[in-house]
Amino acid sequence: MSARGSTTRRTEIGLSILLFIAFVGGWEAAVRVFAVPAIVVPAPSAVMRALVAGLASGELVTHFWVTFAEVILGFVAGAGCGFAIGVMVGLFPLLERTVYPYVVAFQTLPKVAIAPIIVIWFGYGMTSKVVITATIAFFPVLANTIVGLRAVPREQVELMVAFTASRWQVFMMARLPQALPYVFVGLDIAIVLSVIGAIVGEFVGAQAGLGYLILQRNFHMDMAGVFAILIILSLMGIGLHLLVNAIQRRVVFWIDGAHDKVMGA
């Protein structure tokens, strides 16, 4: 079973690498054969050259760290607030009826639309980008925390109460751990949105960062340079997503770790 599983896995990885090579090769060939101008679509080889040059000169590296710091700080602040408020709502159901409607109303505002205001309030430095990122990372964690805290089976609560558990004990021993898998779903969404949040913030007004650099290079019609940044951005997103997943597997170990996967699932 497990031997067969790993064979399929290897075939899958092989296939997706082949697909990637075919795609990049086809792209390169198409650009050359049809002589597509570099300001429309750059050839993969040109993108690679831009990437290497940007890394060697340190330009990409400097701007990467700015954006990365905004993403991490905004994510931690937004997700932290989302989790904390979610827990408060879970503890005091009254809040859900009084405060939560306003939170939802805030969520329906497109963050892109309020980004210019935030830049005016917090300036062109990193702070405004961190705030924009935080407002975006906040909601998925909040909503999933609230749902997760409700996910405890009724019988579980009844059993604990039968053993004289207090409300607080039921919360700490059953509801909070039960909510963690949901919280991680929220964190995973939030980390990917955080990268978007930081870039949107930098588009609106910034002095550094990969989003700022995209605008600069766009202005100079350096398409290969822009594509090089997109590669860095998607690697950042994938890396952070994998990091959240790795932490999730350690924290909510009981979800699948121990079990064999369901056949056909």
Place this chain on the structure above:
Amino acid sequence: MTLGQAARLIDARGIDKTYATQAGDDVVALARVSFDVARGEFVTVVGPSGCGKSTLLKILAGILRRSSGELTLGGRPVDGPSRDIGVVFQAPVLLPWRTVMQNVLLPIDIQRQPRRAHEERARALVRMVGLDGFEDKYPGELSGGMQQRVGIARALVHDPSLLLMDEPFGALDAMTRESMNLELLRIWGESRKTVMLVTHSIPEAVFLADRVIVMSPRPGRISEIIDVDLPRPRSLEMINSAPFGVHVAAIRRHFQSLGALDA
């Protein structure tokens, strides 16, 4: 809190329970249920599915409010759960992030007692339910019957004087079930606990009990309470004895007359 000294431990007078359902129509789960249980007695409850057995047990455990009627435990009216009760539900309801040992120790944690002082007893109980070697496994790694046995050990870990068990052996094979029956009788005999146990199996009900409460469905009420005068200690050979067969047949006939054959 302990359950007082009176000879009569449970006294239920005219218990009614009506559930309000989502659809708006009420379900009468229990109607005028009256019985009592003496301290140290072993009482079993049989009845067709949906007749209110679980409801009755949850009311006794103090986690479900009765709609009307009087219920006292050791002379005190029941208005909440008690530390001196151990419960086993129909489903194991283990916490998936706790190991077998940690699940068994849950009542100790809830009662804020030091785990250290109860670890030995917990280990012995895990062994008693046939799970030695599984102390540090997680519920997701156990079969349904094994999970149910963890639930049984958990109900005993704080040494309660009243055990309320809702089909505790329902998920077990016949062999394990018989040995668990004998273990339960041994524990009961040694520690003079009071046990109220719900089962779907009429032979099991007779084998374990001093008295069998027979319930009828819709609305759930007690239709008969049967004294089982088989000698103690009981052994598996008794299952083939004539007096045993007489009791089982009487309860079967009773169900047949109600139009609901069970088990």
